[in-house]
Amino acid sequence: MVEMGAKLDPWGHYAIEDYRKLLEEFGISPIDKILGLLPHKHKYFERLVIFGHRDFDVWLEALKRGEKVAVLTGFMPSGRPHLGTAMVYEELKFLQSLGAHIKIAIADAEAYIVRREDRSEVIRRGVEFVAHSIAWGINPDNAEFYYQTAMDNEYYRLIQLFSRKITAAEMEAIYGDINPGKIMAALTQSADILHLQLDKYGGYKYIVVPVGADQDPHLRLTRDIADRFEQEFGLKRPSSIYHKLLRGLDGNKMSKSRPEYAIHLDDDPEMAEKKLANALTGGRATAEEQRRLGGEPWKCSIFELYVYHLIDDEKELKERYDECVNGKILCGQCKRIAAEKLRKLLIEHQKRFKEVITSGIVEKILKKPSF
Ligand code: SF4
Numbered sequence: 323m324v325e326m327g328a329k330l331d332p333w334g335h336y337a338i339e340d341y342r343k344l345l346e347e348f349g350i351s352p353i354d355k356i357l358g359l360l361p362h363k364h365k366y367f368e369r370l371v372i373f374g375h376r377d378f379d380v381w382l383e384a385l386k387r388g389e390k391v392a393v394l395t396g397f398m399p400s401g402r403p404h405l406g407t408a409m410v411y412e413e414l415k416f417l418q419s420l421g422a423h424i425k426i427a428i429a430d431a432e433a434y435i436v437r438r439e440d441r442s443e444v445i446r447r448g449v450e451f452v453a454h455s456i457a458w459g460i461n462p463d464n465a466e467f468y469y470q471t472a473m474d475n476e477y478y479r480l481i482q483l484f485s486r487k488i489t490a491a492e493m494e495a496i497y498g499d500i501n502p503g504k505i506m507a508a509l510t511q512s513a514d515i516l517h518l519q520l521d522k523y524g525g526y527k528y529i530v531v532p533v534g535a536d537q538d539p540h541l542r543l544t545r546d547i548a549d550r551f552e553q554e555f556g557l558k559r560p561s562s563i564y565h566k567l568l569r570g571l572d573g574n575k576m577s578k579s580r581p582e583y584a585i586h587l588d589d590d591p592e593m594a595e596k597k598l599a600n601a602l603t604g605g606r607a608t609a610e611e612q613r614r615l616g617g618e619p620w621k622c623s624i625f626e627l628y629v630y631h632l633i634d635d636e637k638e639l640k641e642r643y644d645e646c647v648n649g650k651i652l653c654g655q656c657k658r659i660a661a662e663k664l665r666k667l668l669i670e671h672q673k674r675f676k677e678v679i680t681s682g683i684v685e686k687i688l689k690k691p692s693f
Contacts (some may be wrong), residue, residue: 350374361662364416384528392526393417396427400437400449404584406568406576411458413532424465427514431470435503457674471691480513487550503507513543571601591668595661605653616649632663
């Protein structure tokens, strides 16, 4: 877990265990105060999977006034997309349903610089990330996708000019350990978030960035940069919403780099079921104890999958919770129910993914870098 008082590391692999402390420590606002502004509901907001925001109310008010609003997020193609990645797809799908324009960066520069990934492999994976997002339900007619290294001059000019108004000390205060690569990656992310405000890219002044809680350092830096360039370039602070990180099946952060503890969107459904069989649960040491004391779903990676992906209906989710805490169900049976739902989800998603690939749409809408 992240120690409070320590830096959030957007390139790290820890699980965050206390989101309330995160709100206090970094000044993120709780989402529950502004749920009434949402035009319609979504399970992530209702269940507080999206738990915090910065100025999302400003973005929602702009949407209500009929102003141009957009959503920007990015994917680092340093592994295969998994159910944690799909949380962002799900959020994008929801925000798109509100009428927002969606733009998605493939963070290939960052994958090369910070993760030291092979360049051609990163480019290949970028195509898969986009295809999975469309298969998950993002409408490509109202979305743009791009590789960071295939962008044009104005985007790169932002990175160069931004560097004038930041200091090494401030980067260290936000990120902890820094090096030239991390500084470049962070400024590139700021250009990702803010370039949509330039006339050339649509002049969207209201941008919201949906991210995992560990990505907040990029938002803090970008908001400071927007303030410093407001006069010169007319930039405005972006809004952001933060989701809890889906933990891996061992209870740590679900990570593309630890495939055995993550459910990937292209996992063979049977293999995925086997992974679930070994997952960490909130079950007791013996069946007798579990019947007597009940399970602890708040500690359970299976219950987390129900909340984030496998159960849409609130009543069904409550029933599953009640059965667990009242000792009416044991973990083996509960895992089998989850496995069946997961199998269905993967089979349907993979069918759509194949259709997206076969259609050739990704090649049409995603310009690859020249080298
Ligand atoms: S019964 Fe289900 S929800 Fe409860 S701890 Fe076991 S696996 Fe988790």
